[in-house]
Amino acid sequence: MTAAVALAGAATLALTPTTAGATTTGNNDGASVGGVQGHPADPTNWDCAAGNVCLYTGTGWQGTRFDLFYYQTYSLANWNGAGSWFNNQTGGAFMKITDASGRTIRSSYAVSREGSFDFNPAWYVTLCQSAC
Template identity: 40%
Template sequence: MRIRSAAAVTMAGAFAAIGLLAPPATAGGNDNAGAWVTGGTVHNYCAVGDFCLYTGMLYSGRVFGLPNCTDYAMHEWNGIGSWKNNQTPDSYNTDAEFKDARGVVIGHAWLQYGAEPAVNLTPAYYVRPCG
């Protein structure tokens, strides 16, 4: 599903349409407890130039910085997390893509939206910062 117009659909609406938006209920204590990203670097903050995944809602938990334009494999993401798109538009397309187990795009993280405080990352198996 490709949605390019911010006026047509909000980010929350786009993620809800494909099942990536978190439900209003709070995630359980063990959600994403064992989550990791192949090639991702664990940080204390989201560095400038990185697309970042957080294991918890509201930018909490472990932070995985993803600086390169490549597919990163997501392992053991089993619940609600969050993301920040802190990339700079100078080097490449900075709209990230989430992909399912087959590599099919199931959602986007557009730079203009900047961040999503609560998103169900269970269906995502890959993320590519430069979609």
């Protein structure tokens, strides 16, 4: 899952985040995000800083947290199971999670979150100033 793919012209779906359970049986033990250092999450403190999109290796905002801040596309590696995310950006900022072909799996405007999300098909996360 580390190969780069140009996402120009990828279709965008604006989906409402849900808390539906993930369907995968894998795990995110070796998960990483290109260029981003992971940190232990503190789900009791809502530790995703304003302006960030945070990805968590565990459900319920637990496990390792990756803080994404810049408007760009981030490559995911070894996200093979259920995790969670929090789009804590401000204003009209937007994020989308896409598969290897650039198809949108999930997208959201700030502020939204999903406590159980199947990252298995996810290869990229893109942050944009507005819908992208």
